[in-house]
Structure formats: structure tokens, C-alpha cells
Amino acid sequence: NAGVTQTPKFRVLKTGQSMTLLCAQDMNHEYMYWYRQDPGMGLRLIHYSVGEGTTAKGEVPDGYNVSRLKKQNFLLGLESAAPSQTSVYFCASSSIAYNEQFFGPGTRLTVL
């Protein structure tokens, strides 16, 4: 039982490049989330999903897109990376609303 996994762990991009971060969970959770963590800012919600095929915007969605084609996977895309998107990205999942969220180990992204 791996819990929540994230791929890749580290990535360096140049401004304007695109990439996709993959989150996978093996707990059969309905809800999945993408956060970004910046120094002094805590965790801020980017997008979330309440089930397969559904996604919604969080607090800071601009510049990101997401997809949830399979229940166990939640993808976060950056179409044209900007230096302001340099951050640590965390994926999380939960079984029901307002309940404990299980976090992945994070992806450290640097945009030059």
C-alpha cells in the first residue's frame, strides 16, 4: 500500500516550457487535491477533484490545469511555466469531505 505518490520528485524548467505532474493514490479515495507550498505562505489549494471526471478551482488556479480521467490519478499541468510557479507541489487525497487528507511526498519545481 503506497498511499499517495507523486512523479517526478524534482524538476527544473525554463520559462515557457510545459510539464505535467502526476499524482496517484491506491486508497480508493474520491477526493484529490493539488496544493503549492511557498515559504511563509503555508499550503494553498490550486485545484481539486471530488470524483473521476470532475475538477474545480481552488484558491490559486491561474496558470494550471488539471485532469482526473481515472479515479486513482490526478494530473497537474503547467502549459507555459513562469518563474512565479517555482514552488513545492503537494498532492493529497481523502475519502470524504472535510476529513483527513493524505499527502504525497511533494515535487520541487524550479522555473528559470
Next chain:
Amino acid sequence: AQSVTQPDIHITVSEGASLELRCNYSYGATPYLFWYVQSPGQGLQLLLKYFSGDTLVQGIKGFEAEFKRSQSSFNLRKPSVHWSDAAEYFCAVGVSGNQAGTALIFGKGTTLSVSS
């Protein structure tokens, strides 16, 4: 709007001393309350949670937290801190009807340093 405040950005405690990390929230009803810990370079791990019932909640690693409705607080405590407790601690609130739907609202975190 709902919010979570952790007033202390950084706290240093001597090993063996007691610890209290503060958390205040802004919400009309009783929310779901959580404390998470993040070790350097790691993801977040749940320490404890409060949904209802006894307002004193026990968690892992010897931590406890007390919900005080009158003060809108959910402070985290530990009677004797170990060097391995050095980490960043996040308080989080789960509320219904918030703008982000079903997600949690996190405080900005408190960094705990432990001195020998």
C-alpha cells in the same frame, strides 16, 4: 471568509521542555480541526484531528490538542519535547460551504526548533 491563524512563525524550545503551539480559526460553526507535521523535505503527516465529542484530543508522538469553542482555538501541546520533534506544524480547518468546496484551509505554519 474562513481563516486559520497561527500567531507564532517560529518557536524554539529546549529538549525536555513543554510545548504549546497556538491555532485560532474564524468560522461561525464548529469546524473539523486538524494538526499536521512536516519534517524537512517531507510531506505532511496527520498528528491528530477533532470532529466532535471530547474537546481534548490525543494524537500520535505524544501530542494532544484542546478545542476551545469560546476562544475559537485548537492549540497543540506536548509535555516533553524531543529533538526529533523539530519540524513545521500546520493547523487546518475543514469547513462546509467554503469557496474551495471540500478542501481544508491551512494556517501558514509554525516552525519548531529544539535546542539541547
